[in-house]
Amino acid sequence: MATMNMVHAINLALKEEMERDKNVVILGEDVGRDGGVFRVTEGLMDQFGEERVMDTPLAESGIVGTAIGMAVYGLRPVAEIQFMGFIYPAVDQIFNHAARIRSRSRGRYSVPLVIRTPYGVGIKSPEHHSESSEAHFCHMPGIKVVVPSSPYNAKGLLISAIRDPDPVIFLESTRLYRMIKEEVPEGEYTVPLGKARIVQEGGQVTVVAWGSMLQKTMKAVEGADAEVIDLMTLNPFDEETVYASVKKTGRVVIVHEAPKTGGFGAEISASIAEDAMLYLKGPIKRVTGYDAVLPLPKLEDYYMPTVERIRKGIDEVMQY
């Protein structure tokens, strides 16, 4: 087993899936010769050729729209959108087509497409490079939204996403890309979509997080009797695991990087209120980004939930 970071783990997943299945192709901006701006697709064009690893014109709607056609025709495209902030030209294709073709064709056609895209604050970058807009995509039935939090689950989740019969948005935290290394098996293993992971068991408070926020959450719970849940898939999210934990602890903190209003934390919170309300000892607390246009690097650190803010959130619910 090799130790590797998330960039390498995702690269390995792509390579192994392409070796296994000739229908897996990659397309996007700078994914070929350059190996992607984060080097996630490095070496793949050399190994699989320009026909399977396509440097496309600079057009997100073009990338996703053609990938939908490929997917319906029988390929398994993995499209890369260079940054999540640039996915919006493709949203028409994602919402009006990728999400609906199975339904509109009453099951005759499907879109086994993966759209990988880096997201979140993390590399002190210019405008539009640091957003986390996962909630928009979670609101669209027909699309799955997956957010790995470590190299191991990134590889396993991506393999599941590629094999999944429906479109998957696969969000890769730029902050995590090279931050953590861990053991990642070579060869096949999968991490199932729609299943959360209990990172740490605990009895007093449930803390739900995903992707980029997991690291900080783990620091924040040091010394607390907290159960930490890494959702990994946001839609469909693993209600059973969350409710079981809430029933045990009676207290909930939800942590996300995206702005508070309309964030995915609202969905989790409302679901708990509907289905596990009577187990709660007090209000649910969200620790999130602010309702702001994401600031440039000088204020980025103030925008992001910090370990202290998460800890404060936990302290607050512990009052009940």
Added chain:
Amino acid sequence: MPETTIESCNVKRLEILSETGDADESLMPPLSDSQIRELYETLVRMRTFDHRALNLQREGRIGTYASILGQEASQLGTVYALEKEDWVFPSFRENGVFVARGYEMYMILQYWGGDERGIKIPEGLNMFPISIPVGTHMLHAVGAAMAAKYKRDKVVTLTYFGDGGTSEGDFHEGMNFAGVFKAPIVFICENNQWAISVPRAKQTAAKTIAQKAFAYGFEGIQVDGNDIFAVYKATKAAVEKARNGDGPTLIECHTYRMSDHTTADDASRYRSKEEVEAWKAKDPIMRLQRYMEKKGLWTEAFGKQTEAAAVALVDDAVKKAEAVEKPKPADMLTYTYKEPTSRQKKQMRDF
């Protein structure tokens, strides 16, 4: 029934100033000696600024930065053809255009240093903030041109974008609207041959970018983008045409990105040294300098003095940029709406 040719397009390329600094006098735009000196001085200021910005990035004093090295003539020759009341809609690589339009250089550094106050365009300067989402801003330029036309203002809008930008749907929609509404706009494509690692040939199978204009019902022209006179002449003509109500023009400035895409990129991964070297010989500033030397407009002393003046201005800008007090954290919420929401007001209390 015969088969006939119902439309044909002549795609022209304009070159005036050769690499050796010789100009085709029959094509020279009317520019006085002092204007030519001004062009030179501005080009030097743009390059000096750019060079310093790259160094500041390397030293960790500003963030990611997109260099204009090699594209100075494309940026200056175009913006120089505008009047004060004309509007500019830049992409992210137009640092030189900002410098040429008299934008405070310290604010450009402040912006790339991660502080949004650096992109607050001062009153009286008709310019949009830069646009990082590729291609999206061209439509704004078209809309502003439509508004100027509606208000009977004799104002022209001008928008910049790269060769990669011509692949986005918004480029085509913008061109189409401009043609249909005969908007007073000039589209400037800085075709620098690369969109990060993707070469021009992979953006379009067409021979030129200029020819795309014909499909939208107006003229396109390619100019040698490293030839300040050709760039200026074509733009001046396009601006006048737009101002006279004769609609849009697309100008393809055929140039080269001498630097990495941005400071976050390493171009040696995807392009050859030889290619870059070949373009070095076409340098826009060297070319103008040679021309001026032949005309007796450039002496070593003038060159030194110009450079020293540019360095002094840039030094001053760096000092000012670094003396700016840090933004207040609550500022991130202040400008979201005219009035902060009640939730935002609560959030501000965190700071």
